[in-house]
Amino acid sequence: MRYFLHLAYDGTHYRGWQIQPGQPTVQAEVDRCLTQILRRPTYCVGSGRTDTGVHASHQVAHFDADLPDTLTLDLLLYRLRRALPADIGALRLHPVADDAHARFSAEERTYDYFVATPVPDPFRRDHALYLDRTPDVAAMNEAAATMIGQFDFTSFSKVKGGENHYVCYLYEAAWHPAPGGLVFRIRANRFVRGMVRLVVGTLLDVGRGRMTPREFQELLWACRRVDASGAAPARGLFLSRVEYEPGIVPEPA
């Protein structure tokens, strides 16, 4: 039987999602807890990787298991919550069809990037970028809007991303007011590696007046990695929603 496990995690102390030998990763912790509770080696597959220090308010992973009769789903979720470290939370657990896949069945992914400004927020110091001067939101949104639709995001990719191609379809990319600051929400069918932090870093340069929205658009069209700004720090970035094909994830009870 295949299950979807919905997770949230604070990425501060992890080298990202993906298992790497000898490194603390979120996937390694989840696999360790599943293996311990199910008493057989169990491995989960995530909807996608998150990089070192990046958080998730919603990440999805699937795993295959034969639950013993004595282990209900509720009990498994309860035990997972007790076994996982406090910086990884198990939100929800449900069975799926055998061919449902946490990565390949995902249709859309949403990332949120939080900025605390102009008042510092000591409770979000690891979960937001602090800017003591508020950037120009109108200019950032003018630039962000140029990304909506289908584009090649080579300009906003890591040089050694290892992707086959850099074309993404963006449904949403805009800054919004949020408590204590701003949030940039970006939603697409897929993302290339490092893309959101490079987009945010470059948009913040627009917001500081160092680049015009028109120059941002020309950068996107140029498909050249070298001209983008530096990546925004990982601590503000959250994988916030993974959407699946209809019928895979049941409505919450």
Place this chain on the structure above:
Amino acid sequence: MRYFLHLAYDGTHYRGWQIQPGQPTVQAEVDRCLTQILRRPTYCVGSGRTDTGVHASHQVAHFDADLPDTLTLDLLLYRLRRALPADIGALRLHPVADDAHARFSAEERTYDYFVATPVPDPFRRDHALYLDRTPDVAAMNEAAATMIGQFDFTSFSKVKGGENHYVCYLYEAAWHPAPGGLVFRIRANRFVRGMVRLVVGTLLDVGRGRMTPREFQELLWACRRVDASGAAPARGLFLSRVEYEPGIVPEPA
């Protein structure tokens, strides 16, 4: 000239507000930054102490200083924000009358205690108590309501609190739904040491069915420290509002 400095801080890594030789405290950090920016020894006086590990979303301190002509209030606040560690945030700074006092002019204090339940929240693991089973809110509120008004809180005080008396006037004491769980809000003219965490710990025993609301009331009336439950952990507790006599704190611009 006297000034009020409004602060927020994450208390996780501090031995409370009050200066103690050789210990990291919030007051010591604020004094160090004020002294560094104003270039003369400067000491602040808080509205009250918070204990080891307790947070503040709103704390107020006063200090006396003669600002040089070149140092505007806005610039002092900007420099304070840059100088303070990331777990202490300067919210606001304004002049007050010479006889305004952060502690003695305060008329009301509010504390909030956060509980994450039943889903763990990895982003609030240091800022909320996690309970995997949701307590009985109706029973806790029936018990909490018995504290409204003027009572001797000896039953909910630390044995060696050092107070002159234990009488407090409570205006508000109730559990409310909050995102991802519950919050207990308690508002009074004053609090005795350790009181909120002892009240919360005992109310949670009511919420778990280990004590009835009537037994809670009898405990309050008994004025005996020994019978209360253990204190709830510091990480869920926030000093959340300090209210002053009218005219002391100007409306925000």
